[in-house]
Structure formats: structure tokens, C-alpha cells
Amino acid sequence: MLDALFRPRSVAVIGASTRRLTIGYQIIQNLLEFGFTGTIYPVNPKAPAIRSIHAHPSILDVPDEVDLAHIIVKNTMVPDIIAECGTKGVKVAIVNTSGFSEVGGEGIALEQEIVRVARANRVRLFGPNCQGIINTDPEIRAYCNFTFTRPTEGSISVIAQSGGVAEVINNRLYELGAGLRMYASNGNACDVSIPEIIAYWGDDPGTRVIVCHVESLSDPAEFLRVASMVARRKPVLGLKTGRTRAGARAVSSHTGGLMKEDTTTEIIFREAGVVSFSDQASMCEAAYALASQPAPAGRRVGVMTNAGGPGIISTDEIIGAGCEIPELGEATQAALRAVLFDEAIVTNPVDVLATGTPEQFGATVRMLLEDDGLDAVLVNFITPFFVDCKGVAREIVAAAPGAAKPVVVVVMTRKESWTRTLRILREGGVPVFDLPEQGARALGAMVRDRTLRDRPHDRPAEPSISGGTAAAAIIDRTLARGRTYLPQVRAYELLEAYGLRTPKAAEAGDLEECLEAATAIGYPVVLKVERDDVVHKSDSGGIVLGLGDEDALSRAWTEMRTRFQQPDTRFLVAASIDHDGPEVMMGAKREAGLGHVVAFGLGGVFVEVLGDVAFGIAPLSESQARDLITGVKGFPLLSGARGRAAVDISRLADALCRLGRLVTDNPRITELDLNPVFAFPAGRDPIVVDARIRVSGD
């Protein structure tokens, strides 16, 4: 379906204009300038021709089939024009006109109207309030876009909601010398969506790398589904913006409060296998390298340089980017020693010296590519006036292509003076950067991409039928009583239905009931106040631990009763859990359009002072759950740091999977905090000590 958008045989421009510097003129100009291989049909009620092309008064007058129509008329006229497009059989309309949902108010209604008309008339819409598309495929050469920043032909496809960001990315790729395949900036995206375009490019053999910019995901679940599928086949790079806009949200749970504005996008990117970036330059540099080089099999980088300082900077950045600079094998070192100058350094990074010859460059690149201990090669090259720099460039190009490992080249030079050297490298198909930092970051991104692609894709646990039935009944009952939080004993029951362990417990009102409950449970017990309006029980004196006998329990109850005098106050009596290992926090929060986000962190200061929390999307697979657990900074405390016993990570991961299943099966759970959860050494399941579960009928 998107062929009509990206590979149109004919393009009508409705609202074409004879006046320069108007969108209706510029699009025709751009199509001509870029060498569009199809037919252009200007539509203008008065002008006989635009840019020497015969114009028609209406789309209905166009004599041939029209794949794609630009609509540039006044916003209120757009619905009628779309209807005409339908009559004509136009497949896709790019609505460049603005004045829709982005202006609010009546614009929102008008946008709903054009969607309705388009659906009724079987026209797909791109936009409104958008730039358009570009396809550099020589068979097509479609420049259906009003800004004109001529791209070079290549294999990177770019989609961005923001026209400004799309332009910046397009310009940046051009300046790097990276070629573009397709480009789409779809503004309000009322119909053709970003996931739809990503899926299309996933199937486009000419697209090697997809770059996307998202401001907000209108259908996060669909983005996740599509991007996951495509990212297994080719690199998908994503820019997150709007990271800091929000500040803290007013939420009642830890899990919600810990999630910042951008967290969801970040989680979706990671789960989908999208390599995420927070700045445009790094993303473009990574795309440039990925577009021409094979994926590295691992993270071991061989570095060569002809200047010491840049070699050190490369080392810093490569390690900072999560890669390694391993020692070279003895054979490689000996071979290097045989060809390089005596003073050259044959350990990693290899320094061929400023006087290094073209042959030495070529031999070094080849030897590093052949070393089994390396997965990628970074070449740092300053251009000394006394060296044959063009020769160096030719040797690098001769050594690199066809290799199964990526080669990235950094040329540190005055560009305007060494254009031929740079051109030899560029035309030789190696990515060329100005700064060691850029080359190293690009390699780091290639490794991240490969790691995401190679990670296990195990399936999450299946829905639990019996658990779901029990849970549904508990939630029904809670909602029926007009409550939004599950009473603690019900929360425990719900968790137990999913195989999560909780202490023996009972709810009680007066002292007599408490004492009865304690006898049934067995001393020592814990007494907790049971009120929805008490969020932090321990801060408000709503918990007393370690009550060893009836006397202790009686005293504790009496004291607590004076603190919480409301007649409807109830109490929880629960078994004391003997525990001296780490405490953890598990949580979940429902996110519109996505399902539930699951959170994991260590107890206490780690979560509350350091914000050290990892997130994933429910349901979780075993490996995803493990990633969350190992992903927190405090993980060493679970794995036996400081002489402590290591926690049973498998059982902790299993509990997280059960939690993920629980919320997925029960979408009426909006927020869930298990805090603390006691973790235990090998062979023992974690126990949920406090559970706060919020439900909603929606």
C-alpha cells in the first residue's frame, strides 16, 4: 500500500502555484530538480501551466491514474479535495496544509473530519501539517517535499515526526557523506503511522538502516510490535526527545513516581531492539557506519593510529562506549614488528608513527582484520605533509572492503586542503569521521546494535487460567465495595494465585480478633494498620514488628488504636518473616496503549535516594526478568558483594515473571507496589512483605 506513497508513478499537486517561494510551486520545482521518473500533474483552477507543465483545473480532470496527490489548499477545503481524490482513485494524499490538531480547538475536529472522509473514499492520508517524503531510488527519484536539501543516494531511511528534526538529520547525514534511501516527515500522522512506515522499510531491500525520531508514540504497543520485528533484520536507530519536560508526576505509587517522562520510550526502544540515542549527531554517525559496514561479531576493537594523543582519546572513548581494546596476539605483534618502523608501537592501539607509510597502513589494517581476537578496526589517521596521504587512503580502502569485520576511519585534517585523500576513502566505502570520539562512538553503537539483535528472544510465560480466575474474583469484589486498593489479605491472595509467596496473614478489627488471628498464625507476628489512606505505614506508626506473645500484641494494638481512631480502621496480623538478606522492590504500572511497565529495584536508599530502578514491559520472559535484576547499579549486593550470601537470582527472576503475567492477565490493575520483597539465598523463594495494589474498573 505504501508503494503509492514512496514509489509513485504519478504525482498530482493540488494547489500548485505559479508563484515562487510557495509550497505549491516548490514541490513541482523539487520533483523536476530531483529528476522524478514519473509524471507530474499540477492542479490549479486558473493557471494553464506551472513550470511548463500543463495544469488541470481539478484533480478530476487529470487524464491518467494518480498514485499520490499533494494537498496544499486552505485547511477547510481539504475534506472536499480528499473526497475528489477518492473519486479520482488517488491512493495516497500528502496533506501539507496545516491548521489541524496541532492548533487545537476546531483543528482537532477538522482532522477527525479528514480522516473520516479519507476512509470513506479509500484514500490513505500522510500528514496533515507535514513536509512529505523523499525516495532517492534511481527508479523513482521522488522528492515529494517542499523543503529542498538534496540528499545523496544511499541506504539510510529516515522518519521523523518533527520536520525540523528530519531536516537536521538529513543535513547531518549529507555532511557526513552518508547517503539517504527514503525520508518521511509525517507531521500530525493522522493515518499513515510511523510503525507502518518502519514496517515498509523493513521490507525495502534498499534500506540498510532505519533512523527514527519520536516525540510521542500514539500507539506504543504497535510501535513495539513492528520495531521488534524489523530490528531483528536491520538496525533501527531511535532518537528520544522530550526527556526532561515533565518533572515529577503526581502519582501515588513508587513505581509511577520513579518513571520519568521519557522512560516509556526508552523501555520500548530497548525491548524492541532499537538502538537509542539522545543526540542527533551520534545517531547520524552510527547510521553512517552501519550503512556501509558489517556488524561486529563482538566488542573487541583493534585501534591503529599515526599520532599518540588521538590514539589515547580513541582508547578512552571506545572503552567508554562499552567496547574493549584487547592485547594483540603474539603472531600479530610479530608480523607488525616486521613491517613497521622500529619505534612503532605494536600493541593495541598500534602506533605506526607520523612517518608511517601507505604500505604500513595497509599491512596494519589487514593484520588487525585477520587477528581472531578482534571484532572491529578503528583507523586514526592524521595527514602529515611529508607522507603520501592519498597513498595511505588507497591502501586503507584496498585493505578494508569485503572484510567480515567493520572498519571505521578517522581522518584528522584540514578538510579543504586534503579533499582528494578524503574522497578516496569515501568512495572506497569506508565511513570517515573527523574526530576519534565520533569513530569510537559509532563503533560503540554498532556493538550495541549487534548486542540487541543477538540477545535471547525467549517467550514470556503463558497466561495463568486458574490464577486469572481467582484474581478476577478478588478485583470484582474490591471494586464492588467501591474501593480502589486491595485490602492486604486480598492482595496476598491475589499474589499467591500467581505463585508469589506471601506471609500467613489475617485481617482483624478489634483486639480479640487480632489475638485469635495471631494464635492461628503462630507467634511472633507483625501488626499493621489497614487503611487505604495510610500510604507509608512505617512513617506513621502503622507497623509494629516482632510481637512475640499475646501481651506484646495487646500493647501494640492498643497503642495503634489510639493513633488511628477512625471507627472503620482495620488491622492486619501477619507472620513474622525471619530474614537478614537484601530487600527488593517490585512494581508495575499500567501505561495507556502499552500494557504494564514492570519495575525492579533494591530496597531503601537505592530506590528512594539514588533512583536505581530498571524497567521492562509485561509480560516478561525469563531473560528479560534477569536483565532487569542485573541492570540495577546495586546488583552486586544481590550477587554476594561485601561477603554477603548471594541471592537466588533464578527465583527472583521467576517472581518478576509471575508479577508480569499477573498484571498482563489483569489489566484492571493500574498500579502495584511490592515493597519490601525479602530475597533469600539459593533454593528459597522471595517473600512479598507489603503489597499495595490499585485497581480500576476502566
Place this chain on the structure above:
Amino acid sequence: MLDALFRPRSVAVIGASTRRLTIGYQIIQNLLEFGFTGTIYPVNPKAPAIRSIHAHPSILDVPDEVDLAHIIVKNTMVPDIIAECGTKGVKVAIVNTSGFSEVGGEGIALEQEIVRVARANRVRLFGPNCQGIINTDPEIRAYCNFTFTRPTEGSISVIAQSGGVAEVINNRLYELGAGLRMYASNGNACDVSIPEIIAYWGDDPGTRVIVCHVESLSDPAEFLRVASMVARRKPVLGLKTGRTRAGARAVSSHTGGLMKEDTTTEIIFREAGVVSFSDQASMCEAAYALASQPAPAGRRVGVMTNAGGPGIISTDEIIGAGCEIPELGEATQAALRAVLFDEAIVTNPVDVLATGTPEQFGATVRMLLEDDGLDAVLVNFITPFFVDCKGVAREIVAAAPGAAKPVVVVVMTRKESWTRTLRILREGGVPVFDLPEQGARALGAMVRDRTLRDRPHDRPAEPSISGGTAAAAIIDRTLARGRTYLPQVRAYELLEAYGLRTPKAAEAGDLEECLEAATAIGYPVVLKVERDDVVHKSDSGGIVLGLGDEDALSRAWTEMRTRFQQPDTRFLVAASIDHDGPEVMMGAKREAGLGHVVAFGLGGVFVEVLGDVAFGIAPLSESQARDLITGVKGFPLLSGARGRAAVDISRLADALCRLGRLVTDNPRITELDLNPVFAFPAGRDPIVVDARIRVSGD
């Protein structure tokens, strides 16, 4: 003295050559090409002239005074040539020749030899194994450097040890459109040092910003002294490289182990007020902005844009760089509303829309500059084809200069198509960047620079005469007995001599002595094993706490004695300290050439799992000590987070100052760990519970 180096009236080139692509030819070529205002004297035993300039067979034959001589002869001939330079009265020699300390072995001796000869002959040396210097001052135009990357004239001076890095910085500044004042790449730096050059540029009225790259500081104390002085007057930017080379060092103390390879440079930069960077591009961008713009008075940035997406990216990056994007005042909003289009956004970031006119740009820049709630302005400008972009550039330039606040402009465009627009901005004196991220980071660096300059410069505590006398006696006694660690009671005494509080304690051998000591101290007591070879006492059963009476102490002693059966084992009996607040760690480590680095962190997981430690250089002032305390991530735990009582920060800072004084007065202390130190609420001094102090006679 460095005037002869940077402002020479005459330059001799000893080893001048008639052959192109040699250093001896290229330097003369570069001086001519750059329009050197002084006289060039080629020195060559055979050639009559080089590049049409009469050559002399020896420096001694030059008829006039020579300020500066390049030496490019074979390394072994350099000493004699330097001697001749001395005879001739040459003031400074740039030794471009390599083959000195950088190659090790005999090269080291040869370097020592040239230093000796130079001192004897009153010649200053620059290099050896170096590029040289550049001075763009129109009065001088000295290009005493063999690579040729023509700089534009400007106010940024660059010093780098690595020639490669110096070149990269030089090229980067050029590509940004930033002008250079002076440049120095002094290779092995055997005589004229980086601090000496920084001091010289501190006094150079043409230098507004100093950029330095250090691989290793040969005299860190001197660098600290000079950079501190200069950085109070003008921005000094520093690039740290070699951050990841080392990995862990084999050290016996926490403090040493926690300090990574680059920590010292980072600490020195911060203490000196040098704005530190880890990548070359960001440093050059910051220099570019600082060279033309006034310092911001605070961190509040007003952002304007004509495209939404880039506005969001700016917001992210500005906040990420530690700045704020405050709401605009009502008056500013109203004024903006009066001049901008209806759909424009008049909150911060202000969006004038893609259709924004030159007049609207100008008015918005002016209004943001006039808003008292803002300290700096960032302009984001995409160049729509339907807008008069040159007009926009002219309006920005007209609004910005002369303002007391910095203005940074980001132009997102296809550079080759909009050269005139870019030129108007550049020539108008505003810094112009390609990407919102760059502009935001540059503003962030300007704020960091201002913050460093504005921080309090209070003086550290004076030396303690009585404390020093007592400490010296304790250290003497320890060393006299052949020990390297102070016995705990001696360590306590030493700390007490500097006013640091410790528990009452006594050393004892057999049980009887222990019991006597405990009676004198008063129960409850703590029993600790006292052996230098037991580093982690608690892990090896070498500590028993809370011994309430003689029985308990006897049992503990007997058990411990079976664990540590060596006949020379001694014990410490110390008063139990009642404490339930936070524990902290204080430490110090002697660093060659610098004095002592002081470390501060929270106890336990913060230091050992998270590496959350702050460092400073002793002696510390009150404000420096406070910076260390507030600088750790776990600081909220000291200031009353999670419902705990806040710690007395003044007394903690006071203790850190005393510790800094103690190690400074006693340079024989090589490592010192106070861990744990118990911190208390307001009005109570911290108490050092365990002190490990290592001393050395060196």
C-alpha cells in the same frame, strides 16, 4: 621571557633545507606564507639561500640578534647546536628534532644533556620532539610550526602536549569559525612548561579563552597554582585524556583504590577552576562561545525556535547541561504576544513558527535579553525557503551584540546553500552552531565556567604547630620501630592532636591488661585485634562489639586469641559509641608532586558498591570540605532524607578540614583511612571509629 618564543622579532631555522616536504623547508615556507612580520634566518652549511632568503652556514654567522631558533638537526648534534645558540645569544630554541625521552634509553640521557647545556648557556628550550608555536597577532604573524593548518585570527589560545590533539583542536576551531590567538604544542616539554605558557597567556590581553590538553602533569602542584590564578581572570578549558588506561592499581587502602587513573587531573581541574571536558568537539564549541560572548550571570536560559522539534531537543540538552528553562515573566509574554503570530508559543521555549519574520526574530531576541529572569539566550533557526533568512540573520545580529548576556545561535540548514545567512551571523559576532545539542552544551559550559569562577575562594586552615609536633613524634616512633602502620591508639592520638574526636581506648596484650583497660574506659567496650596484617578486621573476626561486662570481654578475648595465635598479637579495647546515624568514610592519599588527595564518602555500599566518593586536594577550605560532602550522590542521607535526622554538616566539614591540615602538615603520611566515622545530628562532632594510617620515611 616567553615573548622571545611567542613574539619573536627574528627566527633562525637551524637545519633549514632546500628540499620540499622536509621540516627544515616547511617552517620557512610557513613563516613566509603566514606573513611573519620579523626576519627569517635560514641556517644551512651548504645552501646559499632557501626560498630566496640568504642562508648562513652557522647560527654564529647570523649578522643580527636572534630571538628564536628552530633546531631540526640530528638528535645527537642538538647539544652542540644549543651551545652555539647560547654563544649567539638566542633566547629560546624550539627543538623539533625527535629521538629524546619519548624513545626511552639513551634518548632520556640525551634529553637531560640538552637541558643541562641549555641552562648553562641561558637558552630556554621548547620541545624537543614537538611541533612549535603559532601567534596570529597581526603585529607578529609567527607560524613557527611545521604542520600548516592556517588559523583565522581570534582570541582562543591552545596548548596541547600531543601534536595530533593540538592539530585536531586547531582544525575544529577553524571549522566552527572560531579564531585562534596563539598555539603551542611542546612535545616532551623538557623546559618551557604548560603552566608557564598558561601563565603567559593569562597576561596576554589578546587571549580571551585558554584551551589546554594534558596527558600527564609533570608538576601537578605548579599546574594547580598557575591555573587557579589564571582561571580567576579568564576561562581555562581542559581536556582530560587517558581516562581509562589504568584499571585498578595495587593499593592497600580504600582511598587509593577508589581513585582511578584520571581522578587526579579531574580534581586538579576542578580545584583550579578549569572547565573540564572529555571530548574535543564540546571543548572547542565551548571555547568558541566563550571567546565572543559575555559570561552568563546565572543558569536561566531563554530559548527561541522556529521549529518545534529542535526546541524540544534544546530543552532536553539545556537541562541536561545543568541549566534551567524558567517560565517567562508576564510582561515578556504579553510583549511577545503583541509581535508574534497568533499561533506562536510565547512560553519558554518561544516558538515564532516556521513563518516567523526577521522583525519577529529580532524582537524576540531583544525581549528575551531584556527579561530579568533570564541569564542567556539560545536561538534555534531553521532556514525555510519562504522566509527572508538573511533578514533573520541581520535582525539577530542587530539584537545581540553589546548585550550583557550571552547569545548562542543554532542554524539548522544546508550550509552550502545558505552561506550568506551564515556569514552575516558569523561576522556579526555571535557563535553559530549546526545542532541544538551543540548550542546547549556550549551554554552549559559557559555556566560551568562562571560557576567555577564565582565559587568562594576561602583559605584553608593554617598549619597546626602543636598538632604537628605531637604528630611528628608519633610518626617518628612508629618508623623507628620499623612499622609502616600506626598502632590504633597512636592513630587516635594523632587524630586527637588535630582536634578529631576518637573513642577512649587502650592497647593491651593479655586478658588481664584488657580487663584493666576496660575498667578504666568503662563498659560497654569494643575489642579489636591489633595487627598490621589484618586489614579487614570485621571480615576476619577481629572485632567484637558491645561487650557489657568482664565476662563478655573475657569470652570475646579468649575466642579471638584462638583465631589470632601469633605471639605478637595485641588488642585494642575501646569505648563503645552509641550511634544510630549515618556512617561516613574519610581518607587521604599522598600523590607525587601534589601533596595529599582527600576523599569523602558514605559508609558501606555507597563507597564499596557504587564508588560514590568525592575528592579534593589538601589542605581544604571550609567551602571545599562542604563541596566534597554535598558532592556525593548519597548526600540526601546526611541531610535528612527518608525521615532521618540531618547530620551536622558544619562539624563534618570541620573534621574534613582538620584531616586535610593533618596530612598537609605531615607529609610522611602516605595513606590514611578513617572508616567508619560516625556522624551525628546538630551540635555533636563526628567520631572516628577505625583509623588506618600508613607512614613512610621518604
